[in-house]
Amino acid sequence: MGISTFSGAHPFRSECLLEAYTQDVLEENGGDIESACDEGLKQVPELLALIDAGRCPRCGAALSEGEVPCGSRITECRCVPVCKLCGDSEALESFVMTRISGPEDSVLLGLLGPVCDWPIDHDAEVTALAEARRRYGRRVELLIDLENQSVPLGDLT
Ligand SMILES: [Zn+2]
Numbered sequence: 066m067g068i069s070t071f072s073g074a075h076p077f078r079s080e081c082l083l084e085a086y087t088q089d090v091l092e093e094n095g096g097d098i099e100s101a102c103d104e105g106l107k108q109v110p111e112l113l114a115l116i117d118a119g120r121c122p123r124c125g126a127a128l129s130e131g132e133v134p135c136g137s138r139i140t141e142c143r144c145v146p147v148c149k150l151c152g153d154s155e156a157l158e159s160f161v162m163t164r165i166s167g168p169e170d171s172v173l174l175g176l177l178g179p180v181c182d183w184p185i186d187h188d189a190e191v192t193a194l195a196e197a198r199r200r201y202g203r204r205v206e207l208l209i210d211l212e213n214q215s216v217p218l219g220d221l222t
Pocket residue numbers: 121122123124125126147148149150151152
C-alpha cells in the first residue's frame with residue numbers, strides 16, 4: 066500500500082498489524098497461537114479497510130488531507146499508521162494506566178486502545194485526552210514530546 070508513517074522503520078505492512086493483533090489476543094484471552102491468529106485473520110481486514118479509506122484504524126477517524134500518520138506503538142517497527150490523536154493517546158497510555166485506581170478515573174479509560182479493541186470510541190478518546198490534559202497539565206505535553214523524540218521517560222512517570 067506504500068503508506069509511510071512519521072516514525073516507521075518501513076512502509077506499512079499488514080502482517081505487522083496481524084502479528085500485533087495475534088499477540089494481543091493471546092495476552093488478553095490466552096489460548097493457542099493458531100486460534101489467536103484465526104481471530105486476527107477475521108478482524109484485521111476490517112482495520113485494513115479503514116486504512117485503505119484514509120482513516121485511522123485505532124479510532125476510525127479520517128486523517129486530514131496530506132497528514133503524515135503517526136506510527137502506532139503496538140509494534141516495534143511502528144509502521145501501522147494512526148492519527149495524531151491516537152499517537153498522543155498511545156504516548157500517554159502507560160502513564161495514565163498507572164493512575165487509574167477507581168470509578169472516578171474511568172473517564173481516562175477512553176484513552177486506552179488495545180489492538181484487539183480497535184477501532185475504539187473516538188469521542189470517548191477525545192474526552193479522555195482532554196481530561197488527562199486537565200488533570201496532569203504540562204506533564205502530558207512533556208510526555209508526548211518525549212515520546213515523539215523516542216527519549217526514555219526517566220522519572221517523569
Ligand atoms: Zn485515531
